[in-house]
Amino acid sequence: MLNQIAQAVILGGYYALIACGLSFMLSVMRVINLAHGSLLVLGGYFLWYLGEHYEISPFVGLVALVPLLALAGWALQRFLLERSARGGELLPILTTFGLSIVLDNLLFEQFGADTRSLAPYIGDMAWDSYELPGDIFIGKVGVLTLVAAIVLLGGLQLFLSHTGTGKAIRATAEDPDTAGIVGIDARKASAIASAIAVGSIGIASAALGMRATFDAYAGGAQLLFAFEATIIGGAGSLWGTLIGGIVLALAQTAGAAVHPQGFLIGGHLAFILVLFARFLFLPGEFTYRLRRIAGLAK
């Protein structure tokens, strides 16, 4: 039991890490990036390619991957999201959906159907574990992933609340027109936010490849887990994302304990329950109107 909880917390750290970029994008730019999972897998292939062909460790590969993805995030905002946002709120989401299809199929065309892993390039670490009292073993990769999630989410939170650029990003997220009147370059702030959100995906890519395998179409499931963690934790709160990841993993573990096939269902149930709880109990105009439509409020 204790072992299962410990493993679930570690898994939750992974979910929080892959949710980080998605949560950041949603909270500060109000965009659900449906290409998030595909970008995650793209990063995984990049690290795998460096390892396979140049024997470069994924940790070293990150030094190149994170800036490259940040650049891609900047371009995504400037050339796709900014333009599509003029067509309404929904269009940027559809744009990222299209992008994910393009990326998935390009990856499949390039790398085929073989599953890949980064485990061969990190030596002993791939299977090493720490022993905790009570005969509990937790994998080193898992611990590192959890630490990375905490550092990344905490770092982003500090960045948003204590730096000038972070404040400019928050102001732009709330009201881009007024941000301009105050002297903030709203286009620049949005592009920086997008660069950070997509750049952070690189670290999650490393975690994805180190703990398991992936193939060209692995992005969809990763997107789903990231999205569920983000929503359970409360969209707009980065620390909430960490909690959301852990809650999701605990629910999945509980589901698996009930029935061998219950792993995914447990997670989805937790996600739906949280949505319903918000709907029923959260104060606010929007949820109140929903309750009225459903006949649950006067």
Added chain:
Amino acid sequence: MTLLSIENLDVRYGQFKAVRSVSLKVGAGEVVAMIGANGAGKTTLLRTLAGAIRPADGRILFKDKDVTALSAHERVKSGMVLVPEGRRLFSRMTVEENLQLGGLVKRGGDWSVDRIFSIFPNLVKRRHAKTGTLSGGEQQATAIGRALMTNPDIIFFDEISLGLSPLVVDHVYASLAELLKSGVTVVLVEQDLKRAMTVAGRAICMLEGQVVLDRAMAETSRDEITEAYFGLKRGQKNDHGLGLGGAH
């Protein structure tokens, strides 16, 4: 010395011309009051000067440079700032953070968060409060402070007394008087004629998108402004006893 010069400015919303070939000059250190009925084009003119709206035609020169094509944030960098109607604060951020946002342009100057707090002492205890929880007066003070933090050469106030109780308006204007002594150039839109006449040195009346009166406050009278406000011909006395003093 002319600080701001507007030449034949036209601003349109679709087919509607909100501002029609307005030309005027504002000298450094002047305090100008823009007066006019709702829909006269005052707010539109101010927002166009701040870069929030693009003019259809005409030019805006600031410190002898053409700023017509500059975006809002670039104009703030060059020294123009707007205190918008309805305050428009970032409600999820604290008072201090809202003020710091103004300082991000790094123009260099005397204004600091502490100095803002010294002219608006009522904000000190609300320093770490989210601006969404502030009273109207505190919000207005924060909005003015945020604009001052950009160290502007010219500041546009849009309806600073709108939606505030008379007592709070007194307070805001008392703080403003301190500010005006510092020599900053001010253009303010004010519905309250009495207040506008006490702080401003010059009155500009707008009617249906055009300037119908532009005169030093000392050389004009309440009646003359009232006539311009309603678009009545001079000499045609308005005897309806309409008190503009409490128009809002």
